[in-house]
Amino acid sequence: MKIVQIIIFAALTGGSFFFFLKKVREIYNNIMMGRKEEISSDSSFRWKQMLLVAFGQQKMFKRPVAALLHLVIYISFCITQIELLEIFIDGFTGSHRILYFGLFEGNFLGSLYTLVINMIEILSLLTFFVTLAFLYRRNLLKLPRFTKAELKGWPMRDANQILIFEILLIFFIFCMNGGDKALQIVGEHEQTGHFILSSIVGKALSGLPLGAIHFIERLGWWGHICMVFVFMNYLPYSKHLHIALAFPNTYFSRPEPKGEMKNMPNIQKEVASMFGGAQTEEGEEPMYFGAKDVTDLSWKNLLDAYTCTECGRCTAACPANLTGKKLSPRKIMMDTRDRMEDIAKGKKEHGPEFTDNKTLLGDYITKEELRACTTCNACVEECPVNISPLSIILELRRNLIMEQSDSPSEWNTIFSNLENNQAPWQFSPQDRLNWVAELND
Amino acid sequence: MSTYKVPVMAELAAEGKEPEILFWVGCAGSFDQRAQRVTLAFVKILNQLNINFAVLGPEEACSGDPARRAGNEFVFQMLAQQNIATLNMYNVKKIVAACPHCFNTLKNEYKELGGNYEVIHHSTYINELLKSGKLKVQGGEFKGKKITYHDSCYLGRANDVYEAPREVLMALDADLVELKSCRTKGLCCGAGGAQMFKEDEPGDKRINVERTEQVLEVNPDYVAVACPFCNTMLTDGVKGHDKQDDIKVLDLAEFVTKANGY
Structure with a gap:
């Protein structure tokens, strides 16, 4: 009798770990669909973040x-x-x-x-x-x-x-x-x-x-x-x-101040060469700006999505959501994970070349949601496990503007003002000191 | 009273002089009528304390913050690289900005593009002047008045500056009350991420209205702000509730100049 129990137990354990590890590998591969991102933290920062925030649940106590x-x-x-x-x-x-x-x-x-x-x-x-x-x-x-x-x-x-x-x-x-x-x-x-x-x-x-x-x-x-x-x-x-x-x-928390946005070195170089600096080398891979699908996001964005437990603290703190706009930072994370799962499922069923002609931007997350973000960082601050919905929002916004030229007309106006007179409004740089006239009134 | 002066960087450079600090005025501070008054206030403080400062004037360009956050990295890079070339040409080391968006971009985002400066926000700078005893402030008209401080996202969460603005206000001997959402939980005014420059997405209400309702709950005499965009948003919100005669929205620099009668 005992031996039967041991055999059943061993079979159950083996089977469970087999299917568990198979799915874990799938998730790992899904996360690795993302682009490279260097996280510039040292190991003492990393261990401290993990001990305080995950192990010690520091941010939960808000x-x-x-x-x-x-x-x-x-x-x-x-x-x-x-x-x-x-x-x-x-x-x-x-x-x-x-x-x-x-x-x-x-x-x-x-x-x-x-x-x-x-x-x-x-x-x-x-x-x-x-x-x-x-x-x-x-x-x-x-x-x-x-x-x-x-x-x-x-x-x-x-x-x-x-x-x-x-x-x-x-x-x-x-x-x-x-x-x-x-x-x-x-x-x-x-x-x-x-x-x-x-x-x-x-x-x-x-x-x-x-x-x-x-x-x-x-x-x-x-x-x-x-x-x-x-x-x-x-x-x-x-x-x-x-x-x-x-x-x-x-x-793998990002150590930078929350206000700092990720640089885009390819555009930095392009603009520098425009200004007469270093020439961009020929034959460089074609530039693609921002993220349209999960494969354009970084692996850290994708790890964020799998880490999200949908507690909704981000959404509860989001000023856009609070005032009835469609944006919900939690939904951004859920959509990102759903999209990865849908791609993985499609590839499993139809082979590695599978495409469903859908993208994260458009079919899962609408521009109306993205446009409502004030970049206030409330969602990032709230997340008990250091997820950044804002990072995904900003990457998708970059794609909307720079790849799809899809911009509200008011933003087009400020872009051209910024290009022509270096201010969001239509004022001449020569008028930047007009306020001085009132100084000694 | 002595006349206030605004030294311009190009002129100082022509004389072979380098100021101790560069006051980064920002587009709002240069062109927006309300923010111009904050610029004037801060310049008066600098003058009163004989601080060796300068502004860039026509050579200052937008920091690039609204373009970058809207998603237009090209326009951001053009502005940022132009500014960095100017700042490096003048060998600028220390910058004080009266706008948290300029402050954030100059401090955090210019480094990677070759612009390394010590950048501080004017709330921190004024607080340092108070602490060192260089600047003295009496309560004046604010003594015993109820003041609430609205955290700017780009000072607070973005850069962990929560206490400096409050310390400046505490020096006024006023009754400092906190809003329902403050510090790390501070509610945005609705202007960030280039929202300032476009219509809202469809929703139930505007964000500045929501924030103004929190302000009305504590019923202050003054709302202190440290950002030109928060200033606009809350001024609009207070006006929307027809409370502009009871609740004044003022920048930290204006509290100091008004209290000291500059």
Whole structure:
């Protein structure tokens, strides 16, 4: 019987990791569709950003209630990995609670084990309530940032599914630990120390027939590990991918002041040669300005898109969105990810030459959205994982103006004023000092 | 009272002189009637303190900010490279700008194009003058008055300048109150990203109206701004609510000159 369980466990593990890693590779390839971008930070800056922003959740605490609720799930998730490690070893070796009986029993680590399992159980219970609170905030309280147009359909379902997965994970943990406790009470399993919460469950279950207790314990154990595999394979398709990508994404944070826009060296050279400076070399690759599709964006923009968990803090802070314009920075990120997925899907089904004649700019993101941006950096400031929707907006704007010559007429006027008299308005440079006349009035 | 002077870079250079700072006036400061008054105020402060400064005058071109943010990198590069050639020709080392957009572009975006200068915004500069004791400011007409400060995006989030403007206002002995969205959460006035120069996209209301409503919530006597575009936007917003007699929108430099009777 034991060997059958080990074989099933090994097969499930192998299959899960196979499909998970396959999708991870696909996502990596999608991100690498992007152009090169040098991130000019040194490693101490990178580690600091990652430790503070991702690991320490620094920016979450701008919204203390959400931050606290999120922190419970985060800590709970991290510490539960210890019990998951034990489940894996038990699964592969057929052992039972190997960390306790194999390593810790009888020495001082035994009480550490008891402490850790107690913490896992208490945090799991807290997480249960937090999950309910999140379901309430999203579905009943209807916080404005959770009810915007871009969340209709799959994104809303995705968010709720994740929360339900969490509830199932917790349910199975208490089945497993409660069942084990009940078996300890009836003398079937050896004692593992006092677990406050599962002892209560165990006591309640201990009156059941022995077969039923065994069933509940196994249901908990298998249910939990199966949910872990489901969760793992669901993750790369979900907004919940942030639990992994928050780390690389903050590690590769841009160190420049937020106000600084990316330079375009090819245009710099072109203009310099126009002014009589260095000549541009012949045979250079043709210039293409800004971004029309995801392949024109940088890999960091694309990593940003996969990191986004659609929390909507950016959109809630966006002055354009706040005043009823179509622009939503969150939608910019969601569209970018959707576009990558659509390209990857098309290539998978129709071969690497596949094209659907669609582009990110136009078919996913409209110019009306782009034109509404005031470049105020509120979205960038708000993002808890250092995503920059603004960077994508500006690249798309560059394409609109420089590749498609698609500009509002008022902007054309300022461009020609700037070219002709170096000011956005039609004033002569000779009049720049006219104000001086009033100085000594 | 002595007459105020505005030394022009080309003239100083002809005399073989180099000023300590270059005052970057900016297009708004040069041409916009409201912003011109801020320029005058700042020049008066510089004169009063006998600061060795100069302006570029006709040789100053737009920093390129609105062109770059609209998406027109060609026009930006033309303006930026022209400015850098001028600034380098005069061997400029330190620039003070009264416009956060010029400040941001000159400070952050000219480096990569060969323009390396120490660039500070006039709010930081005035605050330094106060701190060093060179500039003294009495409360004057602002003593005990309720003042609120509107963060400019290009000073605040873009460059992390939050405290200097507030410190200047605190020197006025006034009652400084914060808006609902302030500092890192400061709400844009609606002008950035070249929005100043075009009609809004369709929506429920204008951004400056939204921001003005936040201003009205705290019901101040004065709104302090540090950007010519925020100034225009909030002045319009306050007028739109017919509150221009109760709430005055003033730039930091104007607070100083009015308080000191320059």
